[in-house]
Amino acid sequence: MPNAVIEQPFFCQDVRRVARELLGKRLVSRLGAKRVAGIVVETEAYLAEDDSACHGSRGLKPGNRAMFGAAGRAYVYPIHAKHCFNVVTGPVGVPSAVLIRALQPTQGIAVIQKRRGTCRRQLLSTGPARLCQALGIDRQIDGLDLTRGRKVWFEDTEIDPVQADSIRITQRIGVTSARDLKLRYVIAGNPFVSGPRRMR
DNA sequence: CCACGGATGCGCT
DNA sequence: GCGCATCCGTGGA
Numbered sequence: 001m002p003n004a005v006i007e008q009p010f011f012c013q014d015v016r017r018v019a020r021e022l023l024g025k026r027l028v029s030r031l032g033a034k035r036v037a038g039i040v041v042e043t044e045a046y047l048a049e050d051d052s053a054c055h056g057s058r059g060l061k062p063g064n065r066a067m068f069g070a071a072g073r074a075y076v077y078p079i080h081a082k083h084c085f086n087v088v089t090g091p092v093g094v095p096s097a098v099l100i101r102a103l104q105p106t107q108g109i110a111v112i113q114k115r116r117g118t119c120r121r122q123l124l125s126t127g128p129a130r131l132c133q134a135l136g137i138d139r140q141i142d143g144l145d146l147t148r149g150r151k152v153w154f155e156d157t158e159i160d161p162v163q164a165d166s167i168r169i170t171q172r173i174g175v176t177s178a179r180d181l182k183l184r185y186v187i188a189g190n191p192f193v194s195g196p197r198r199m200r
Numbered sequence: 201c202c203a204c205g206g207a208t209g210c211g212c213t
Numbered sequence: 214g215c216g217c218a219t220c221c222g223t224g225g226a
Binding site (some may be wrong): 058061062063064077078079080081082196 | 214218219220221222223
């Protein structure tokens, strides 16, 4: 049902399935006054088992607590003076999550341009740290329940589920360990997907 | 306490 | 396409 907030059972599924099925969903933020939204066009799965790139793979730490929490919570971590936004999947205690890597902006574009300091569409919300800045996401929402439709949430749209033949699955970007795993999902050919052309 | 590297992005070539 | 700025969590001393 288009525009319905995605609820917890969706995020309780296998992390790869959630990563794939988030393509085409709408990610909405209402942080501060303005509503900002975009279509998810690129995701990456991080596995609880046999994935050394997953932040939860070396156990519970102060900074990765949200990853071990309930499905549908946000896991936001800092990197290089910026932030990346994940949604936790699977049972409590199982640290798997989906990194949202790129959005096609659909609403609040003037706000995004102001927050990002550019009007170039490729730079608005393409890339995990850029989309955080576009949506106003930082560590303040680490652990936020995304299934309540408050502050930040996902919605169904007219274009999801995206057909299998429009989805491309590749290696993850910027990952040095477990680099052979193909856990990146993109809407093939979408101009807002990040990375070099061969990765789109 | 300090050094280091990362799920990055920007600017310049 | 490549170099480097920027910061924080982590781990070793």
